[in-house]
Every structure is written in C-alpha cells, then in structure tokens.
Amino acid sequence: xxxxxxxxxxxxxxxxxxxxxxxxxxxxxxxxxxxxxxxxxxxxxxxxxxxxxxxxxxxxxxxxxxxxxxxxxxxxxxxxxxxxxxxxxxxxxxxxxxxxxxxxxxxxxxxxxxxxxxxxxxxxxxxxxxxxxxxxxxxxxxxxxxxxxxxxxxxxxxxxxxxxxxxxxxxxxxxxxxxxxxxxxxxxxxxxxxxxxxxxxxxxxxxxxxxxxxxxxxxxxxxxxxxxxxxxxxxxxxxxxxxxxxxxxxxxxxxxxxxxxxxxxxxxxxxxxxxxxxxxxxxxxxxxxxxxxxxxxxxxxxxxxxxxxxxxxxxxxxxxxxxxxxxxxxxxxxxxxxxxxxxxxxxxxxxxxxxxxxxxxxxxxxxxxxxxxxxxxxxxxxxxxxxxxxxxxxxxxxxxxxxxxxxxxxxxxxxxxxxxxxxxxxxxxxxxxxxxxxxxxxxxxxxxxxxxxxxxxxxxxxxxx
Amino acid sequence: xxxxxxxxxxxxxxxxxxxxxxxxxxxxxxxxxxxxxxxxxxxxxxxxxxxxxxxxxxxxxxxxxxxxxxxxxxxxxxxxxxxxxxxxxxxxxxxxxxxxxxxxxxxxxxxxxxxxxxxxxxxxxxxxxxxxxxxxxxxxxxxxxxxxxxxxxxxxxxxxxxxxxxxxxxxxxxxxxxxxxxxxxxxxxxxx
Numbered sequence: 240x241x242x243x244x245x246x247x248x249x250x251x252x253x254x255x256x257x258x259x260x261x262x263x264x265x266x267x268x269x270x271x272x273x274x275x276x277x278x279x280x281x282x283x284x285x286x287x288x289x290x291x292x293x294x295x296x297x298x299x300x301x302x303x304x305x306x307x308x309x310x311x312x313x314x315x316x317x318x319x320x321x322x323x324x325x326x327x328x329x330x331x332x333x334x335x336x337x338x339x340x341x342x343x344x345x346x347x348x349x350x351x352x353x354x355x356x357x358x359x360x361x362x363x364x365x366x367x368x369x370x371x372x373x374x375x376x377x378x379x380x381x382x383x384x385x386x387x388x389x390x391x392x393x394x395x396x397x398x399x400x401x402x403x404x405x406x407x408x409x410x411x412x413x414x415x416x417x418x419x420x421x422x423x424x425x426x427x428x429x430x431x432x433x434x435x436x437x438x439x440x441x442x443x444x445x446x447x448x449x450x451x452x453x454x455x456x457x458x459x460x461x462x463x464x465x466x467x468x469x470x471x472x473x474x475x476x477x478x479x480x481x482x483x484x485x486x487x488x489x490x491x492x493x494x495x496x497x498x499x500x501x502x503x504x505x506x507x508x509x510x511x512x513x514x515x516x517x518x519x520x521x522x523x524x525x526x527x528x529x530x531x532x533x534x535x536x537x538x539x540x541x542x543x544x545x546x547x548x549x550x551x552x553x554x555x556x557x558x559x560x561x562x563x564x565x566x567x568x569x570x571x572x573x574x575x576x577x578x579x580x581x582x583x584x585x586x587x588x589x590x591x592x593x594x595x596x597x598x599x600x601x602x603x604x605x606x607x608x609x610x611x612x613x614x615x616x617x618x619x620x621x622x623x624x625x626x627x628x629x630x631x632x633x634x635x636x637x638x639x640x641x642x643x644x645x646x647x648x649x650x651x652x653x654x655x656x657x658x659x660x661x662x663x664x665x666x667x668x669x670x671x672x673x674x675x676x677x678x679x680x681x682x683x684x685x686x687x688x689x690x691x692x693x694x695x696x697x698x699x700x701x702x703x704x
Numbered sequence: 705x706x707x708x709x710x711x712x713x714x715x716x717x718x719x720x721x722x723x724x725x726x727x728x729x730x731x732x733x734x735x736x737x738x739x740x741x742x743x744x745x746x747x748x749x750x751x752x753x754x755x756x757x758x759x760x761x762x763x764x765x766x767x768x769x770x771x772x773x774x775x776x777x778x779x780x781x782x783x784x785x786x787x788x789x790x791x792x793x794x795x796x797x798x799x800x801x802x803x804x805x806x807x808x809x810x811x812x813x814x815x816x817x818x819x820x821x822x823x824x825x826x827x828x829x830x831x832x833x834x835x836x837x838x839x840x841x842x843x844x845x846x847x848x849x850x851x852x853x854x855x856x857x858x859x860x861x862x863x864x865x866x867x868x869x870x871x872x873x874x875x876x877x878x879x880x881x882x883x884x885x886x887x888x889x890x891x892x893x894x895x896x
Contacts, residue, residue, distance in 0.1 A: 367840065370834060
C-alpha cells in the first residue's frame with residue numbers, strides 16, 4: 240500500500256507539471272513530480288479533514304486516484320500530443336553537452352546521494368526538534384485520522400498548546416506527509432525527506448541545465464548536494480530541507496521566467512511558492528519578495544495576467560491553511576511584534592550572527608565564497624545588461640525580509656541566540672541552491688562552462704540541437 | 705588552360721569523392737582528440753575534486769564522516785530492526801521508553817517525570833536526548849496518556865493516573881503507597 244501511495248504521489252506530480260507545459264525537460268518533470276505530488280496530497284488532506292472524512296488509507300488513496308484521473312483528463316484535453324512529447328524526450332535523449340567532466344560530476348553526485356539516501360532510509364527519526372513536533376504529530380495523526388481533532392491539540396491534555404511558537408500552528412506539509420506514509424504502513428517517516436531530497440536534486444539539475452548547460456548544472460548540483468550542514472540535515476526528518484526544496488526552486492523558476500519569458504516558468508514559480516508556505520511559515524519572505532518582483536515586472540510591461548495567476552497559485556495554499564486554522568481553533572500566542580521599534584542591541588546581534596553564518600565555510604562549504612566570486616566576475620554584465628538582476632534581487636530581498644522578521648520577533652519562548660544559532664542556520668538552506676544556481680548561470684561563468692562544453696564535445700555533437 | 709581545367713576538374717572530382725575517406729580519417733582523428741581532451745580534463749577535474757574533499761574541512765566531514773562513516777555503520781549492521789536502530793541512535797532514552805511501553809497497557813495514564821527528574825542538578829544523568837519533552841515521550845508511548853507533575857491542576861487526565869514513571873530514583877513520592885526505593889529507573893502502578 241505504501242508503494243502504491245508513493246507511486247500515486249509521483250504520478251500526480253508528474254502529470255501536474257504537464258498541466259503547465261509539455262516543454263519542461265525530463266529531469267525537471269521527474270524531479271518536480273514527487274515534491275509537487277506530495278504538496279497536492281497534503282493540500283487535499285486539509286479539505287478531507289475539514290469535511291470530517293477520516294484520513295485513513297482508503298480515502299487518501301481514493302482522493303489521490305481521483306486527482307490523478309482529473310489531471311490526466313486535463314492534460315489529455317488541453318495539452319495536445321502529451322504522450323508523443325513524453326515518449327520523444329524518453330526515447331531520444333539529447334546528447335548535447337555530454338562529456339567526461341559532466342559524467343564525473345554526475346557519478347560523484349549519484350554516489351553521494353546514494354550514501355545520503357541510504358543513511359536517511361536506514362535510521363529512524365531521531366532529531367529532537369522533529370520528535371518534539373512534526374514526527375510525533377504525523378505519527379499520532381496517522382492513528383487518530385484527523386489533524387484538527389488531534390488529542391495533542393487539546394488544551395486540557397496539553398496545557399501549553401496555545402503558548403508562543405507552539406507546534407499547533409506549524410505549517411502542515413511535513414506532518415501531513417509523515418501521516419500519509421504512516422497511514423499507508425511505513426515503519427518510519429524517513430521515506431519523505433529521503434525522496435524529497437532525491438527528487439529535488441533532479442529538479443535543480445534540470446532547471447539549472449536549461450541555462451548553464453549540462454556541465455555547469457552537474458557542477459552546481461554536486462556542490463549544492465555536498466554543502467555540509469545541508470547534507471547533514473537532508474537525511475533528518477526536519478522541515479528545513481523540504482522547505483528549501485520549494486523556496487529555492489520557486490526563486491529559480493522566477494529567474495527562469497525573467498531569463499526565458501516562458502509562461503510555464505512563471506506559473507510553476509507560483510505553485511512552488513504555494514508549496515513553500517505549506518512547509519514553513521517563514522516561507523512568507525519568499526512570497527513577499529518574489530511577488531513584489533513579479534508585480535514590478537508586470538507593472539513595467541503592463542501585463543498583469545501572468546502575475547495574477549502566479550499570485551493565485553502562491554496565495555491560495557496560504558489562505559486555505561489560514562482559514563483551516565481559524566475554523567478549527569489552531570492558534571498560539573503571537574510572537575510577532577507588530578509595531579515598529581528600534582533596538583540597536585538586537586539589530587547588532589542579528590547582524591553579527593548573520594554575518595557569521597555567511598562566513599561559515601564549515602556549515603555551507605564554498606557556497607558563499609563561490610557566489611561572491613561569481614558575482615564579482617559578472618559585475619560588468621550585471622551593470623551593462625542587468626544579467627541575473629532578478630535573481631539577485633530575489634535573493635537579497637528574501638534575506639532582508641528574513642532579517643526583518645527575526646528583528647520583529649518577541650523571543651519569549653526561546654533566546655535570540657538559540658534561534659539565530661539553530662533556526663537561522665537552517666533557514667539558510669533555502670539560499671544555498673539559489674547561490675549555486677546563480678554561480679553557474681550568470682553570463683560570465685555560464686560562458687566559461689559553455690566554452691568548456693564546446694571544447695569537450697565531439698565534432699558530431701558540437702552543433703547538435 | 706584545358707589541362708588546368710582538366711586538373712581542376714579532376715581535383716574537384718577527387719574532392720567530391722574524398723569526403724567518405726576524409727570523414728573516416730576525421731572521425732577517427734576526431735574521436736581520438738575527443739577522448740584525449742575529455743580524459744585529460746576529467747583527470748585534472750577529478751584530482752581537484754579529490755583535493756577539495758580533503759582540504760575543505762566541511763566537505764571533508766560531509767564525505768568522510770557523514771556519508772562514508774554512516775555507510776560503514778549500515779554495512780556493519782544490515783539487519784537491525786527499527787527498535788534496535790532507535791536504541792542505537794537514542795540510547796538509554798529509547799530503552800527506558802520501550803521498557804515503560806512494555807510494562808504498561810495501551811490505555812495507561814502515566815505520571816511522567818519532570819525535566820528536573822530526568823536531569824537532576826549536580827547529578828550525572830544517563831539520559832542524553834529530549835526525553836523530558838512530553839511530545840518526545842509520546843512518540844514512543846502513544847496511545848498511553850502522559851501527565852507531567854506540573855500539570856496536576858490543569859490536565860484532564862490528572863485524576864486518572866494509573867502508573868508513575870521513576871527515573872534517577874525520583875518519583876516514588878508520587879505513589880500512593882510505600883515501596884522499596886532501590887530501583888533507579890522504572891514504572892510502577894498506582895493503587896486504586
């Protein structure tokens with residue numbers, strides 16, 4: 240039953256991507272399939288739960304089968320030659336950009352991910368934050384078949400449930416996806432973070448290769464995977480890496496939209512933003528920055544339709560989740576300071592911690608260093624051609640909004656030092672893929688990779704399309 | 705002129721006929737160049753990559769300790785059960801909760817030790833992880849209900865307690881009968 244559920248999740252996501260366009264690469268379609276399929280399933284679980292339908296295997300698999308059927312019908316009626324296009328990409332893979340350097344990085348990435356996935360699936364959840372939150376909620380949810388009516392959400396049983404930063408208000412993606420696999424008979428929930436990260440690598444590679452070529456994408460994927468702290472957390476059952484999947488890909492697709500002006504990327508950016516907010520509440524910083532940039536872009540071109548569609552995809556999950564929490568009394572004491580104020584000491588602590596994180600090569604390897612070098616190398620093209628400007632603005636604005644949120648929080652449930660040392664460190668995972676994406680897709684570095692590919696390509700493949 | 709033309713014609717003819725052979729030679733030479741270039745660059749990149757994994761501390765840790773170290777553990781213990789793996793990761797915290805789980809019925813209401821009981825000041829506690837967190841404990845004890853000593857006034861199950869959990873020799877005073885307090889870690893029923 241678990242395998243059927245995982246297959247249905249993958250299949251729904253795979254077909255869902257086709258609803259936007261048939262022209263994504265096979266790596267993108269495959270890579271996005273599992274994260275989007277899981278996000279769709281969790282989104283539907285909220286409706287099932289609200290309707291009073293128990294979250295047991297039969298309703299879960301039935302609703303997912305119906306979803307898959309509906310998506311297939313949409314693709315069949317609205318996307319002509321879907322099967323032909325899929326078959327073409329599978330049966331006639333392009334060999335352009337294939338070289339030994341590419342192969343070396345792909346094999347190294349595959350080997351490392353094999354070890355990472357093995358570790359992830361072998362060990363049951365053991366990280367404290369997850370056992371005190373998402374993992375336990377998911378496990379109990381699978382026994383009690385409801386989220387809104389969970390016994391651990393009952394204040395007369397858990398007296399601190401409505402206290403500041405309580406787990407009752409955690410965004411639902413992780414606990415619902417854990418509940419999904421537990422309900423289908425999984426022994427541990429680690430299959431979710433394991434598969435999320437595996438598919439993410441594929442999606443990141445697919446999206447990056449559209450701009451940087453295969454070799455650049457392989458190099459970026461390898462170093463992104465190897466980022467020490469992020470790699471360590473990718474095999475735990477925490478939310479941060481799963482959040483990074485949605486948040487980073489949404490910004491990457493925003494950048495693809497600015498670069499290629501293909502509507503499919505814009506819509507996918509919106510959908511991924513929606514997934515991002517279902518993962519973690521801080522995801523609002525990416526919604527804020529990306530929608531702001533999209534609005535400026537729409538305002539300049541006087542074309543608002545795409546912006547509105549992307550906003551709809553981004554905001555509907557947020558609205559549904561907010562409504563769900565209001566309807567079911569899932570609230571906690573606010574930790575936000577809603578008025579503006581100036582606290583030089585607090586600002587100083589936050590700035591120094593963030594600076595320390597940017598400089599920490601033990602946590603993030605060479606991610607920030609390479610980003611800085613690439614930024615400087617591309618400065619000329621940035622100034623003259625505004626190359627990668629949208630991406631840089633998205634990264635900068637999101638960071639700024641996050642720092643503002645850290646500043647506006649009233650640290651009454653934990654110390655600011657703890658939050659900065661642990662939460663902020665992990666929040667940075669969202670930026671690592673963006674940094675590597677920029678590092679290989681900016682004009683200066685991209686040109687080098689494309690030259691390398693041409694140098695290493697066989698004459699018969701050099702000019703192949 | 706004619707000769708020249710004739711020669712030119714021959715050359716053109718030869719050239720027209722040449723491609724298959726030339727292409728053959730080219731392709732042979734092309735493949736050799738391609739292989740040499742690729743192998744050369746791949747060797748250089750491979751060397752740099754291995755140096756990078758050695759020199760950069762973070763990457764070194766990720767590759768050698770995190771990935772290879774854990775793979776060695778996995779290969780050495782391929783057939784462990786989930787419970788054994790939990791014990792491997794969570795140590796005595798998990799072993800204690802498993803003991804409580806096995807010693808109590810599913811509908812038990814357990815008076816769960818406080819943080820101070822698990823980690824008494826000035827005493828070395830065998831517990832290392834987040835066991836004092838009620839949610840953490842519930843992950844392994846569910847569907848049993850847990851009541852903390854601090855919740856005796858507020859928890860709806862406070863009046864229905866069936867068992868008292870004992871850790872570090874603490875918790876005996878919460879029982880409603882006298883008992884030999886020699887057991888350091890355990891769980892005892894409440895008399896009704």
